[in-house]
Amino acid sequence: MSSVSSTSATTGPLTCGLSRAAEEDLPTTIFVFGASGDLAKKKTFPALFHLFQHKLLPKRTRIIGYARSNLSREDFFERVKSHLGADAGNDDIAAFLGLCLYVRGRYDVPDDYVALRKVAEGQESALGAEGASRRVRVYYMALPPSVFVDVATQIRHTVYDDACTNRIVIEKPFGHDLESSRQLSKDISALFAENEVFRIDHYLGKEMVKNIPTLRFANVFYEAVWNRNYIANVQITFKEPFGTEGRGGYFDEFGIIRDVVQNHLLQVLSIVAMNQPRSLGAEDVRDRKTEVLRSILPIQLEDTLLGQYVASADGSKPGYKDDDTVPKDSTTATFAQCVLHIDNDRWCGVPWVIKAGKALDEAKMLIRIQFRDMPNALFPSLARNELVIQVSPKESVYIKTIVKEPGLSTNLAMSELDLSYHKRYQDIHIPDAYATLILDVLNGDHSNFVRSDELDEAWRIFTPLLHQIEAEKTAPLPYAYGSRGPEGADEFARKRAGYKRT
Ligand code: NDP
Ligand code: BG6
Secondary structure, eight states: OOOOOOOOTTTSOOBOSOOOOSGGGOOEEEEEETTTSHHIIIIIHHHHHHHHHTTOSOSSEEEEEEESSOOOHHHHHHHHHTTSOTTOOHHHHHHHHTTEEEEEOOSSOHHHHHHHHHHHHHHHHHTTOTTOSOEEEEEEEOSOGGGHHHHHHHIIIIIOOTTEEEEEEEESOOOSSHHHHHHHHHHHHTTSOGGGEEEEOGGGGSHHHHHHHHHHHHOHHHHHHOSTTTEEEEEEEEEOSSOOTTOHHHHHHHHHIIIIIIIIIHHHHHHHHOOOOSSSSHHHHHHHHHHHHHTBOOOOGGGEEEEEEEOOTTSOSOOGGGSTTSOTTOOOOSEEEEEEEBOSTTTTTOEEEEEEESSBSSOEEEEEEEEOOOSSOSSOOOOOOEEEEEEESSOEEEEEEEEEOSSSOOOEEEEEEEEEHHHHOTTBOOOOHHHHHHHHHHHTOOTTSOOHHHHHHHHHHHHHHHHHHHHHTOOOEEEETTBSSSTTHHHHHHHHHOOOOO
16 A cells, blocks of 8 residues: 655655556556546546656556547547646657557447457557567546446457456446445456456545555554544545536436445545554455444434535525436435444444535545543643544645643643645645556556455445435435535534534
8 A cells, every 4th residue: 555665755856756667567558448538538648647757657558548439549639638737748748649549449349349459469569568478458447337347348358368467447336236336246257357357436546545544554643542442533524616517417316425425435434444454465455444344334314414505695606406407306415424333342432424515615525533532621621632634635634732822821722733745745746546546557456446345335334325315305405505514414413423613
């Protein structure tokens, strides 16, 4: 999950925040299926470019975009270039595009995959990789889930090569409930071995999420208090200041729980809560995360508060149902707050509050660990200590700490021990999560990818709740676009989790 570096933060060179070159520089072909789409344009190609710029792609790499759209080479390059970043140098861009090519093909026609394979073989041969004892082929599925299995099947039958190391990268959603996720896992496992499958949850590539095991297990004082004896409650919060404009049709089928809670936030929870793994190896880490999930009972409706945004108070921002692609009677939640418990020795009795919402007052993703009250009364009780790990927008870790008010006063004041990354690590550019994760794929490192049993547990926890909400058409509480969420959300956290606002 992390490597040891002696670089000093203040004196070290400008770095890209990524440190390992891709595995052994094996000749590598990266296929991007759905190369004409949104994810490929906004995330996959920019991440590959970032790795290229920092010399982290294997020296002999080819990137082959594949999709049905009739794109000329120039059209394709324009799409790829559109999100490479304003400060990307022209020479770098030209050199990167020199690695890329586009193949037009259908998703369900075997002959088109035969043509694709021939293009790949031609490229590999030009790289001198033909007959190389080890080559790598990465199949990146930047595609809607409706075609995942068909495309994976065609890849396995036609493009997969036993003489290569083959790796398939799959994007969420991994099903929409326990049953469909199991079916997808079954279909994929009939085609690829689990060690060939990389299920992306991009939150696992975020700097501060990757930092959690280091904070916890490399610092004696965190681990000492990381349990029910000292921690009163934990909150994991995701807030976005924009609604679902433009993707209401997609969102209405999923809702906020499937969109971010069951995956991103539960993944973060499992890392915050896990016991120390035996090693940083992928299976040891994922074993520990899965243990946490196994200790969580399915979430009940009474432990959940749902909301749906309406137009902003001044009418300038539309409500969720004002979107033409959303049914007028939709009860899909755009806000959810759940309280859950982890039934193990470390966490028994500690409530975990997971909160996620669209169209709220700010952009923020953070983990707030609230400590218990001081047991003695030497000082009047001011507020509780909190450790906050802010994942975005600005990476930081701070501890809310009580100090004496400076000066002649003997009053108490709440202050922060503050590690804000933008102040402390000014020379380091934090890479996008996708760059980190694609580098992991190239290195064959699964620690930041979701294993099938983890996925199964995550769906087990949420599926009964999701089915009940759908069957009963549970009415979400309205909240105004740009507000802090439905009225009663703060009270819910206070009552159900004993959270005390500091
Ligand atoms: P798009 O809707 O842009 O689809 C990608 C490509 O797939 C399209 O360019 C199109 O290519 C092809 N395609 C679209 N619809 C269909 C269809 N019904 N049948 C067959 N092919 C189709 O998807 P995204 O790029 O937005 O997302 C891809 C995957 O990544 C999804 O699973 C999504 O959930 C996930 N994801 C996306 C994110 C994003 O920011 N966009 C973020 C996180 C995950 P063509 O017609 O040329 O073949
Ligand atoms: C995606 C969700 O998985 O994550 C989006 O589908 C959400 O709805 C996004 O906006 C949030 O990711 P990030 O990296 O912007 O916090």
